[in-house]
Amino acid sequence: MLTVSPSSATGAPLPSSAAPPAVGSVRNLNLALGFSTALVVGVLAWVMFVTPADTNLGIVQKIFYFHVGTAFGMLLCLVGASACAAIDLMSPSEPIDAAGRALTEVGLVCALAVLTSGPLWARKSWGTWWTWEPRLTLTLLVSLVALAVMILRDIAGDSAQGRKIANSLAVLAAPMAYLIHIAVQKWGGTHPQVLQGGGISSSDMRIAFWGSVAAVLAMCFSLAALRYRTLRSEGQIQLLRLELSARELRRNRKEAA
Template identity: 40%
Template sequence: MKRFRYAYEFFVVLMLLLFAHAFYWIFLHSPMEAQMGIVQKIFYFHVPSAISMFLGLSVCAGSSVIYLVFSRRKKGRGLWAGINNFFVERRDNVDALARSGAELGLIYASIVLVTGPLWGRKAWGTYWEWDPRLTLTLLVFLIYVAYLFLRAFAAESESRKRIAAGLGALGFADVPLIHYAVQMWGGTHPNVMGKGGGGIKDPTMQAAFMISMATMYIMFGLLLYTRYSIERQQVELDRAYARLIDYELGEPPVVAASAKPSQ
């Protein structure tokens, strides 16, 4: 946040402008859908939230895999050794990114699980159906709740980070199942955008949807960057505290090789 302050502020302003624009297109400009009426408008923030949820969980799973795979420095000058050492030096950052991704994925999953039933009540006559896609979404939500609980309440150690990374990577196996649930198992969840769905034909509806997507993605990027910066700064803060305690106790400060703030 310190390094990209101006770019960050620019994107905040852009996001606010797009938000106002999306509001106008969704509620004032785009027409009502013929079959579903007003309630179809939930689609404009339900779908982008679901995609942002996938993005957040992908960031978490990708970072978790990197954390687990690249754990020790390798000797040599080859490409693989170079990649390995690059990530080993930045393990704290990778871990911070995994946590940030999981947290954001969970927030967007909450939005999906709130807006979906609101639409379902009107379209299906019930808030909840034990449909494959809905059930798997609830499952992924619970897996990442467990992930965050593990990170928040287990004692700070390398093994906690490794277990959390394992959970973050394995939990992601549910995400492709959510995506393909309708094609594989059917169910009541409609498939508008994916394979088999006809999509949106009306240009005004398309525009409203695209603007909503852009707004949500920028919001996601900003939130991820802010959350990641906080995690990184917390690591620096913890090290500074440790150094201060060492000084105050009169012992020479123990500074690990990776203790210098990474930029």
């Protein structure tokens, strides 16, 4: 994908590329984004106009569809990020590392969405903004860990050391998240007001539910691809800068000789 290889910095001729090298296909990415936006709008229209309101909870129950969708998205993104980190730690690879970073950030955005839509729903259905209910607690703690990984990576910069550090933490986060899950289950288990399933009672609701899950996952994929592309472009800029300064050095040496 990269048209400039590190070896070119050491004297090999650059590939003659007149057009700016593209990382991934811009058209495919726009297509994916357009598709997921259309899917989201369609499912949203279905949820608003076709799906009946829940008999017990009323209109607020419609938060549920996309709330669960973003929760799925968060889970998948963060698990994927952890896997990418593990792979990169064992055999370093730029694309895998960039994918891991992109997934971490998209997972974090999803976590924020879950953590705001959750309390809004809970306010109506449980009568309180927040309870230390297992799933809420788990989401909060896991998103804090993901936030730590992201901040660490940003602060440690693009050094090889910083990459290893952040990826180690991301690897550690996976089994820890499982332990946190067990712990908060035991801890918050005394609160019986967990609403199971959100009360899917009609086939319209089922369509809305799976449709919104699919829409959010498609959106997550597109966003991750978008972020992946910026990360790869940043890497490309670094290589180009390296190449430029190498040339300057060579020219200076030639002039001095």
